Amino acid sequence: MGALPPRDPSDNAVLSPDGNTDGRKVTISVIAQEAGVSVPTVSRVVNGRSDVAPDTRRRVEQLLNRYGYNRRALRTQAKPSARLIDLVFNDLDSPWAVEIIRGIEDVAHNAGLGTVVSATHREPVAARQWLQNLRARASDGVILVNSDLDSPVQEELRRLNVPMVVVDPVGGSPRNTPTIGATNWAGGLSAVEHLTELGHRRIGFISGLRQMLCSRARMDGYRAGLEAAGITPDDALIREGDFYHESGFHGGRALLELDDPPTAIFASSDTMAFGVYEAVRQRGWRVPDDVSVVGFDDLPETRWSSPPLTTVRQPLAEMGALAARSLLRLAAGDTIESPRVELATDLTVRESTVPPRRSSG
Amino acid sequence: MGALPPRDPSDNAVLSPDGNTDGRKVTISVIAQEAGVSVPTVSRVVNGRSDVAPDTRRRVEQLLNRYGYNRRALRTQAKPSARLIDLVFNDLDSPWAVEIIRGIEDVAHNAGLGTVVSATHREPVAARQWLQNLRARASDGVILVNSDLDSPVQEELRRLNVPMVVVDPVGGSPRNTPTIGATNWAGGLSAVEHLTELGHRRIGFISGLRQMLCSRARMDGYRAGLEAAGITPDDALIREGDFYHESGFHGGRALLELDDPPTAIFASSDTMAFGVYEAVRQRGWRVPDDVSVVGFDDLPETRWSSPPLTTVRQPLAEMGALAARSLLRLAAGDTIESPRVELATDLTVRESTVPPRRSSG
Known part of the structure; x- marks a missing residue:
């Protein structure tokens, strides 16, 4: 896994509606023009800021979505990449978590990114605090590990449009969000x-x-x-x-x-x-x-x-590593061909299983 | 644990030689004047940049040390705080690590800071990569968990002068670095x-x-x-x-x-x-x-x-929490009264110990 390619700060080219980069390029000023708002207003929407009228936000977001807008490419215009991945657990209380962290940290570290680990404890207050911290540090992407985020937080995450990957999804994940699980x-x-x-x-x-x-x-x-x-x-x-x-x-x-x-x-x-x-x-x-x-x-x-x-x-560490690699690709503007991946499970036979010795019904 | 007090970006007051903030205030320009160099040169030294002649660096560092200079207060002039803590392990391969992470994340999260988790695997290359990443993200502080960092990396860390706390020190820790251990x-x-x-x-x-x-x-x-x-x-x-x-x-x-x-x-x-x-x-x-x-x-x-x-x-989680609180205090410019803390251990008797049943010599 190599480092992210360096980004050209003047590169505000984005995906065309068919998801093909060969198509028509759309810039922030085109979006602003079509929406009938200023370029800074579009920036505010892209950056998930709250000081935008709801109607305006809706109009701009519809245009962003229509053009399959890669907002990250835009965000890098405003401020340099923080070179961070945000990794979110419900709880940090199991040896299971350290396996996932290990896999993600390994890939991120080698790519020059820091792995910010958070726990939301299934508490809306903690999740909102995390979201606020996330916005302040302008992470390059988010990996959610079977996170139970309530709807307002999910909605806000969508608005921020940070690249996102889900490991071991709790339930249905948002469309277009890659998920990594096991069989x-x-x-x-x-x-x-x-x-x-x-x-x-x-x-x-x-x-x-x-x-x-x-x-x-x-x-x-x-x-x-x-x-x-x-x-x-x-x-x-x-x-x-x-x-x-x-x-x-x-x-x-x-x-x-x-x-x-x-x-x-x-x-x-x-x-x-x-x-x-x-x-x-x-x-x-x-x-x-x-x-x-x-x-x-x-x-x-x-x-x-x-x-x-x-x-x-x-393969928990491998699941983490794959999640990190997928996230780096999303952050670099790539698309993920297979957004639902299940890595193979494998039975490991040790000494806790033998033929039955008691008779049973 | 409350959030860090907001910093006044114009606050470049620093500690007087006796470590008492009531004493004479020293600013970056006083240091520059005494060293006979420009203010930007002092800044470069403070920020740990390498484009400073060795002699100049030495002269400036001597003055900084003589005045017990709190470089963090200065660094915040240059760029806003990243609101991050860097947490460094040798390896992420034990349930032990997740307990430490939990304690630190809990305090950092509530203070609005992200916890960046890294592993150096006792490899100098990985440690240097981490150091490079650390500089790029301008962390507010570093918590080392029984880290085996080689001398060049330790030297570079000292030059960066990022607030630092060591959990469970491997050997002797640098003077003035608070350590958190157990009895x-x-x-x-x-x-x-x-x-x-x-x-x-x-x-x-x-x-x-x-x-x-x-x-x-x-x-x-x-x-x-x-x-x-x-x-x-x-x-x-x-x-x-x-x-x-x-x-x-x-x-x-x-x-x-x-x-x-x-x-x-x-x-x-x-x-x-x-x-x-x-x-x-x-x-x-x-x-x-x-x-x-x-x-x-x-x-x-x-x-x-x-x-x-x-x-x-x-108390691993408590040791992590105390390390995070100490680091936040250092980052805010406080001094730590007792730089060597050992939290109490406590025997928990369960079922693996009984009086001896075999006779022995």
Whole structure:
């Protein structure tokens, strides 16, 4: 990944309506003329400033959108690039986050950009504070990591028109925003295939946060894996989690307390799988002798859990790196051909899964 | 933590030689006059630019130092604050890092500053690239987290005279650079006191990286704890680690293979303690039945290891938050009264420690 090409500050050429740079070039003054406003007013709209009358803003934005206007090229006229990427998490409280940061920082650092890390804690106030900071520092782009931003903040981000990439989208992402995810459905399928091949028929499942697309995809993969082995999914074997240890512990305990407990449990994150380990231990059982456990993520520590965890690897650092590279391309005015990318997941078999030793229904 | 007070761009008042702002005010033009150079030349020195003759630089720097010159106040004359903090790690590969980031981001975010996270991987090339990026983005300050920067980079940082705070210093830090650490010696002592109170006499130890001050302090605390219980430290029970899982595993395995293995092992990090867990499991033993294990850090996942880990808590997020607050004060021109702060460590007893059940020499 090389550095961004240096920008010519006089370059205010923008995309033509068909997204083809060979087409008619549109400049800020053309937009101003068509909108019947001054050039500074168009600049204010482009820069997302609030001191523009709503009607005027709407008119200018319609023109900007009609011409597929690349506002970044324009913004660089006003002030030099800050050479920053803004990376936004809901929370910074998981080893998962550091993997993503690592992948992004690596690419950004080599390109001469700083990676500004923020957490919004799902609080509208914190998100608005972040947005205000973002505007002040004129970042080159934003990477949102399964961020739950409320509508006003999303609307404001669109108005700023900063290049944006979403990692692991929560739900539907705005059109034209590239998203980077993993093949969660295939990952869920591969976990269950591994367990059914070992002979397990009664396989518990602990989901991630229901509102997240990746959670749904993993559960659908789980169901598909069961059905592929001729097993009818049983809702009594499914518990809802939130990706964190504690929910894995409670989900695992509930499953183990069933009259006919599962012989294997597939948790939708490694941290929840470790919660299941603890539920197994507290019951006086052992992993994998009494219960096999599969996780999802392949965090570095899974190699060192006791026993080492069989898990579905999603390439978090690579997802981060790809997000950063995509963002740099957007910032340079390129278009992204495939705006929805899913990197492959891969089952890593370690020592937490063996053939079932208890008999089960 | 409130926002930085707004700076008056005309405020080029600086500290008098006794560090008291009530004293004589010194301006950039006074320095220029005394040095017999132009005001722009002084500015170039203040801003760390290289286009100044070495002799001139030396003369100006001597005057700046003599007057205890607060260069930041000056730099703000030249360009507006970037509202950024630069946070530098050696590596972004541990759950430990995310705790530090969380503490810093929280304070910075509320103060309207962005936290730029970088990793230098102990590579001079990466460190120089970071320094170049730092200059381009005109950060308000730098937080180094046990960073191993080589001398040229350290020298350049001093020349830039950006406010700086060091978290968990590797070795001796530059004079006048505030450092934030934890009471590592007392933490080591408390771990061993807990084990000797349980009745352990043969206690193994796995150190952190030898060149780090915190590693030395933990080991000295370990030795002091043994001696306080009337036990002569035995070098055969000490293994060197590097804070990561694998070194804990190897150190733990070596200790367990001794003819007279220890009944308890104190590892200088939680991740190494988990490596010990795995060594215990592979030997066919169990924690804590056969070997008690104590870690250091109290990472969030220690609550959920099997069994939950007894460990010395160091308040990583609070250390990060204090570093950020100290940096904001430096950036605002305040002085820090106590430049060497150690936050208290605290033993958290969970389920990995019990009285010894095997007899030992």
